[in-house]
Structures are given as C-alpha cells and as structure tokens.
Amino acid sequence: MSDAFLLSERRAPDHLAFAHFPLDRAAHRRDDGAWLDAMFNAAGGGCFAICGDMVLVKAGEAPDALFRAGELPEGARERVFLGLDGEAARFCTVYDPDRAESLSAMAGLALLPLRQAAIERLMPSGRLSELAAGKALLHWHATHRFCAACGAGSEPAQAGWRRDCPACKAQHFPRTDPVVIMLAVRDGQCLLGRQARFPQGNYSCLAGFCEPGETIEDAVRREILEEAGIRTGRVRYLASQPWPFPASMMIGCLAEATSSVITRDETELEDVRWFSREEAQQLLSASHPQGLRSPASFAIARHILKAWAVGGAEF
Numbered sequence: 001m002s003d004a005f006l007l008s009e010r011r012a013p014d015h016l017a018f019a020h021f022p023l024d025r026a027a028h029r030r031d032d033g034a035w036l037d038a039m040f041n042a043a044g045g046g047c048f049a050i051c052g053d054m055v056l057v058k059a060g061e062a063p064d065a066l067f068r069a070g071e072l073p074e075g076a077r078e079r080v081f082l083g084l085d086g087e088a089a090r091f092c093t094v095y096d097p098d099r100a101e102s103l104s105a106m107a108g109l110a111l112l113p114l115r116q117a118a119i120e121r122l123m124p125s126g127r128l129s130e131l132a133a134g135k136a137l138l139h140w141h142a143t144h145r146f147c148a149a150c151g152a153g154s155e156p157a158q159a160g161w162r163r164d165c166p167a168c169k170a171q172h173f174p175r176t177d178p179v180v181i182m183l184a185v186r187d188g189q190c191l192l193g194r195q196a197r198f199p200q201g202n203y204s205c206l207a208g209f210c211e212p213g214e215t216i217e218d219a220v221r222r223e224i225l226e227e228a229g230i231r232t233g234r235v236r237y238l239a240s241q242p243w244p245f246p247a248s249m250m251i252g253c254l255a256e257a258t259s260s261v262i263t264r265d266e267t268e269l270e271d272v273r274w275f276s277r278e279e280a281q282q283l284l285s286a287s288h289p290q291g292l293r294s295p296a297s298f299a300i301a302r303h304i305l306k307a308w309a310v311g312g313a314e315f
C-alpha cells in the first residue's frame with residue numbers, strides 16, 4: 001500500500017522534510033581548494049546562507065535561497081561545500097545570529113525560518129534538504145571552534161566536513177545526534193504522548209536520544225519504558241529523517257508492546273495514552289471527536305503513525 005513506507009523503499013515519503021538530499025556529495029573533491037574556489041565562482045555555482053534557525057532568501061513570491069558568488073552580503077563566516085547538482089557546485093555559508101536584523105533590513109532580502117519553510121512547503125523538498133544539511137554542518141562549526149582535546153582554536157578542513165587542530169593535530173568530525181522516535185503498538189492500539197510545549201491537542205510518537213553503548217532497538221525499548229512504563233519486545237525500523245534543530249537524526253521505528261498499564265514520566269510528558277487504529281486515523285485526518293491531532297506531515301512522527309494506522313505496517 002502506498003501509505004506504508006519501508007526500509008526497502010528507495011525514497012522517503014514525499015512530504016517528509018529534509019529527507020530528500022539531491023546532491024552528489026563529491027567527497028573526493030573536498031580537499032581540492034583550487035577546484036572549490038573555481039566552482040564557487042563559476043557561472044552555475046550557488047551558495048545558501050543560514051542565520052540562526054533562518055535561511056536568507058531573495059524576497060519574492062517564491063522564496064529563492066540560492067545566491068551567486070558576489071550576491072551575498074559581507075560578513076559571512078565559514079563556507080562549506082554541500083555537493084554537486086549536475087555540473088554546478090552548491091555551497092552554504094553562515095552569518096552570526098546578531099546579523100539577523102541588519103540582513104532582513106536589506107533591500108530585496110528576507111530571513112525565513114527553516115521550520116516554517118518546511119511546514120508550509122515554501123520550497124521544493126530537495127532545497128529544504130540541502131538547507132538542512134548546511135544548517136546542521138554550520139551549527140557544528142559555530143559551536144566547535146576550539147579543539148576538544150587541547151583547547152586550541154581549530155580550523156575548518158575538507159571543505160567544511162572536518163576541523164583540524166593546528167596545535168595537537170587532532171581531527172574533529174561533524175556530529176549527528178541519533179534520536180529514536182517510535183510508535184508502540186499492541187492489540188490494535190498505539191501509544192502516543194504529548195509534551196506541554198506541543199500545540200493544543202497534539203499527540204505524537206515518543207522519542208529520545210540514543211545513548212553511548214546502546215543499540216537503536218535498546219534505546220527504543222528504554223525510552224518507552226522510561227516515559228510510559230510500557231514494556232516492548234520486537235522493534236522494527238521504518239525510516240529516518242535528518243532533523244537540523246540543531247543536528248539530530250530521527251530514527252523511526254515500530255515497537256511491539258508486551259504490557260499495557262501506563263506509568264507516565266511526569267517531567268517529560270503532560271499525557272500519554274493508547275489510541276485505537278480508528279482514533280489514529282481520526283488524528284491524521286483532524287476529525288477526532290475530542291479535537292485531537294497528529295503532527296504535521298513535515299515530521300516523521302506523522303509518517304510512522306500513518307504507516308501503522310493507514311498503511312497497515314506491522315512486524
């Protein structure tokens with residue numbers, strides 16, 4: 001069924017944001033500074049720009065985030081090479097967050113929150129994915145300017161995909177934080193929770209960070225037990241989503257619940273409860289009798305719920 005998505009499928013669901021990176025990463029070119037400079041200045045070259053959680057765009061009916069060399073305002077920091085779109089190179093750069101006011105005041109320019117661009121689908125999915133990669137990578141640079149081994153200032157290398165320490169020669173690589181996000185299911189019911197910060201009436205999959213020394217499936221089972229007191233057995237991977245706020249990897253799973261009595265973690269969750277498959281379908285179609293809703297389609301939580309409630313995904 002087309003609503004179900006599986007590990008074996010080649011493409012992430014259409015509206016799942018940030019999961020359709022379209023470029024050839026061309027990693028073998030990352031240490032060729034002369035080639036990178038030439039590609040940046042070439043006619044087809046283009047560069048995106050991030051400022052905090054926002055994307056610099058040329059103001060207009062459809063926001064255009066791609067700038068030619070020379071079009072970007074002064075004062076950008078690192079420039080990273082994202083990859084090749086055919087023969088054209090794509091880069092991304094960053095402005096310090098305190099530049100936000102002056103950038104958005106410039107004629108013809110605007111700052112667009114990346115999250116809003118994804119929710120409202122203001123850009124094609126490939127473009128959102130390029131921006132997500134650039135944002136996550138540049139956030140890492142902004143927060144890792146010093147060597148974690150000796151404290152000396154480190155320098156970007158490999159077109160932005162590494163930082164090297166000139167003092168102790170340590171090499172540092174960009175981090176991606178794995179997060180498990182999962183739907184526990186049992187006897188035609190699924191387990192959803194809500195945090196106090198969620199929009200009114202919204203319920204979503206439980207989620208949490210993987211810890212060192214932990215498998216994905218152990219993290220799934222631990223998080224469900226910690227947050228809801230529910231024991232789970234089998235775990236099945238469904239799909240993943242890069243999540244650039246700031247640099248997570250959401251790993252979507254189904255988990256087979258083996259107990260049903262909920263003990264809520266009161267610090268994490270405002271509520272957690274079982275929903276029938278019919279109710280889950282009502283959450284997805286915003287027709288639940290209590291006015292409850294599922295997350296929007298830019299988030300993987302909705303696709304996990306849909307895979308089970310509509311697509312019939314099981315173990």
Ligand SMILES: [Zn+2]
Nearest residue numbers: 147150165168
């Ligand atoms: Zn060092």
